[in-house]
Amino acid sequence: MKNIFQVAVTKEIIERIDNLTPATIQLWGKMNVAQMLAHCNVSYELVYDDIHPKPGTVMKFILKKLVKNKVVNEKPYPKNNQTAPAFIIKDERAFEKEKGRLIAYIEQSQQLGESHFDGKESHSFGILTKTEWNNMFYKHLDHHLNQFGV
Template sequence: MKNIFKKEVTDEVIDRIENLTPETPNLWGKMNVAQMLAHCNVAYDMTFTDKYPRPKGFKKFMIKLFAKNLVVGPKPYKKNLRTAPEFLITDERDFLKEKELLIHNLRKTQELGEAHFEGKDSHAFGPLTAKQWNVLFYKHLNHHLEQFGV
């Protein structure tokens, strides 16, 4: 798994994002390219803001039990896998706005670095290692960039 905290990896991912256009077709799934970018931004909203309420109690227990290993483990995502409700983007989005925000989020993550994320509490999974944060960010981005052929 590539390390999103390394500048050269972040730059590579940004280059892939820059190859997208508002007309880039998906190779699978229902989202258009602007919706995909907004979908990817949700992970950063959950990391850097309080926009989404944190799951509590039984819901948090179930998410940790069934989703954590899928999200922070090394196994790639399957195509057309169901996502959490917060990540569903069904309305139209502004391609340029979402693209700029995603690039900003990537740069912010890389600049904060691994040390910032070591032991940082995630929205739903509790404290994660920097390695787990890397998998969470990189695997998700790579999956969706491949979905759009970049």
């Protein structure tokens, strides 16, 4: 899997995002392009912004046992995969705002580097390695950029 913490990979992802327009149509799924960008921002909000409630002890245990491996492994997500409630975006979003936020989050993560994330606790899955953080970030972005044909 590509390493999102490498400058070249970050640049490639941002170029793909820059190929999106407000009129870009999804190849599958229900979200429009602005909603997809907002959806991708949630991954970073969970890291940088304290706006989502943390799962309780029991829910965190369940997430670690049943969901974590699917999120942090290298196997691509299937189309129309089920998502967590915090990631469901139903309201309309401003394309340029969500795009700018996502690019800023991606650049911030790349600048902090993989060593910053190695051993960092995630919102839902406990302590993750730098490889698990990379897989989670890159795989999610790649999945949704593919969803919109970029």
